[in-house]
Amino acid sequence: MAVLRYLLVLGLMGLNPVLAQTPSAPVTFGLFGDTPYSNWEREQLPAMLQAMGREGLAFAVHDGDIKNGASLCSDAAFQDILAVFRAAPLPLVYVPGDNDWTDCHRRSNGPFDPLERLNYLRTWFFQGDQALGQGNLRLTRQSEDKRFASYRENVRWEMGGVLFVGLNLPGSDNNYHGSKANTGPVAEFLQRSEANLDWLVQAFALARRKQLAGVMVIIQANPRFEAVSAGLHKPGYRDFINQLRNETMAFAGQVVLVHGDSHSQKIDQPLLDESARTLVSNFTRVETYGYPFMGWIKATIDLKHPKIFRFEPRRWVGQADKTVQ
Numbered sequence: 001m002a003v004l005r006y007l008l009v010l011g012l013m014g015l016n017p018v019l020a021q022t023p024s025a026p027v028t029f030g031l032f033g034d035t036p037y038s039n040w041e042r043e044q045l046p047a048m049l050q051a052m053g054r055e056g057l058a059f060a061v062h063d064g065d066i067k068n069g070a071s072l073c074s075d076a077a078f079q080d081i082l083a084v085f086r087a088a089p090l091p092l093v094y095v096p097g098d099n100d101w102t103d104c105h106r107r108s109n110g111p112f113d114p115l116e117r118l119n120y121l122r123t124w125f126f127q128g129d130q131a132l133g134q135g136n137l138r139l140t141r142q143s144e145d146k147r148f149a150s151y152r153e154n155v156r157w158e159m160g161g162v163l164f165v166g167l168n169l170p171g172s173d174n175n176y177h178g179s180k181a182n183t184g185p186v187a188e189f190l191q192r193s194e195a196n197l198d199w200l201v202q203a204f205a206l207a208r209r210k211q212l213a214g215v216m217v218i219i220q221a222n223p224r225f226e227a228v229s230a231g232l233h234k235p236g237y238r239d240f241i242n243q244l245r246n247e248t249m250a251f252a253g254q255v256v257l258v259h260g261d262s263h264s265q266k267i268d269q270p271l272l273d274e275s276a277r278t279l280v281s282n283f284t285r286v287e288t289y290g291y292p293f294m295g296w297i298k299a300t301i302d303l304k305h306p307k308i309f310r311f312e313p314r315r316w317v318g319q320a321d322k323t324v325q
Contacts, residue, residue, distance in 0.1 A: 064097025
């Protein structure tokens with residue numbers, strides 16, 4: 001009865017029970033992706049990660065593309081970046097991008113079999129239940145579910161009253177056509193989409209059950225909200241956007257989608273309620289920096305803040321060679 005009276009009072013006061021959690025100390029973390037694309041960015045990447053470490057961040061997330069779209073998808077290239085990620089001075093979560101597997105069929109990339117490259121990433125970048133880098137950040141992987149045993153890259157973790165969800169949803173229309181134009185949907189896309197949607201549904205159900213203040217979803221692809229608003233759905237993202245909209249509108253807290261892909265750093269609110277043609281007010285999109293610009297975004301969870309999240313873009317201008325180890 002006491003709990004019911006508490007919820008009733010909150011409702012009469014116009015307060016959201018989800019947002020009425022006891023505020024804890026703010027949590028800060030870093031968001032970046034689409035890097036390194038050049039020799040200079042590869043040289044600077046360790047220094048940028050060290051800078052994040054000096055900020056005292058709880059963790060960092062790389063939202064895909066650890067190489068440019070015209071470079072080799074070789075074991076050596078992947079192992080080089082893996083070594084950098086493992087040496088990061090803070091826990092680091094990585095979500096794969098299209099340059100990392102779906103586009104590896106390009107002649108300039110090898111060529112390689114995209115599915116073989118994805119399996120290689122799964123073997124090396126998504127081991128165990130800990131994030132890459134230094135420190136302790138335990139991840140729950142979708143592969144713990146026998147139905148989706150292959151999808152080690154789909155992860156979630158909780159911190160500061162927020163649930164974080166990583167999905168393998170890359171650019172190039174989410175591999176809808178595979179390596180051949182004007183075909184599809186290919187089997188790989190269908191199977192992975194089923195896994196992604198299941199993981200998203202589970203995440204929001206968990207967030208509601210625990211009355212969390214927010215959900216942050218991290219993918220690589222720009223799902224093209226502007227095209228959706230114009231009635232021009234990209235087939236590889238249609239189901240994801242529809243499910244994300246439904247889950248967000250049924251969630252009492254704040255929802256943030258983080259992505260890279262189109263190399264245009266922005267923070268906005270592009271998701272529409274299709275029936276009312278109004279913005280979904282509890283949804284925010286954060287796009288990270290991309291070539292030719294390098295940088296990261298400092299994010300803060302603050303339960304005292306009306307929007308729960310704050311974001312500070314940090315353009316990286318480089319450091320002298322002697323600081324890059």
